[in-house]
Amino acid sequence: MGFTAENVRELLSYDAETGAFTWLKTASNRRKQGEIAGCLCKRSGYVLIGYRGRIYKASRLAWLYVHGEWPSGVIDHINGNRADDRISNLREATQGQNVRNRGKQKNNSSGFKGVSAHQGKWVARLTIDGKTIRASGFDTPELAANEYSKMARLYHGDFART
Numbered sequence: 001m002g003f004t005a006e007n008v009r010e011l012l013s014y015d016a017e018t019g020a021f022t023w024l025k026t027a028s029n030r031r032k033q034g035e036i037a038g039c040l041c042k043r044s045g046y047v048l049i050g051y052r053g054r055i056y057k058a059s060r061l062a063w064l065y066v067h068g069e070w071p072s073g074v075i076d077h078i079n080g081n082r083a084d085d086r087i088s089n090l091r092e093a094t095q096g097q098n099v100r101n102r103g104k105q106k107n108n109s110s111g112f113k114g115v116s117a118h119q120g121k122w123v124a125r126l127t128i129d130g131k132t133i134r135a136s137g138f139d140t141p142e143l144a145a146n147e148y149s150k151m152a153r154l155y156h157g158d159f160a161r162t
Contacts, residue, residue, distance in 0.1 A: 002054065003061070005068040011051065012037055014065045019085030021049060021058060045082035058085045063092070074098045080161065093159065096129070100159040112145035113162060114152065124148035128155045
């Protein structure tokens with residue numbers, strides 16, 4: 001990546017409490033000193049900051065700003081809100097860990113992450129390292145969700161989202 005921590009600190013101010021970046025220098029008519037840097041991308045949910053023809057995720061720039069180096073993996077938003085770039089909400093993760101921390105899918109019909117109906121009963125299911133683990137035969141989706149929560153904490157640890 002072209003940016004260094006020093007470059008970012010010369011151009012931007014970062015508020016670790018709010019996660020917001022502001023421009024330190026006027027760079028153009030669109031980038032004036034003191035203005036909030038970046039914008040929320042409606043499609044992805046990330047705050048994006050453009051500079052010299054490149055687009056950067058604010059979460060990655062926050063990591064660079066605070067830690068002095070680019071993250072080695074992906075940046076996970078602990079609370080699941082991609083626009084919340086407070087440093088306390090960011091952590092380095094593998095792609096697999098990042099996926100474990102996502103919420104239930106939009107097409108979910110049970111109302112609970114990892115829970116689906118199968119032959120009149122409810123199933124709790126998660127995937128770890130390419131292997132699916134299931135617990136089945138629950139009478140209610142709530143019972144299956146409780147089992148999913150136990151399995152997620154056991155197999156996903158700090159990245160479990162239930």
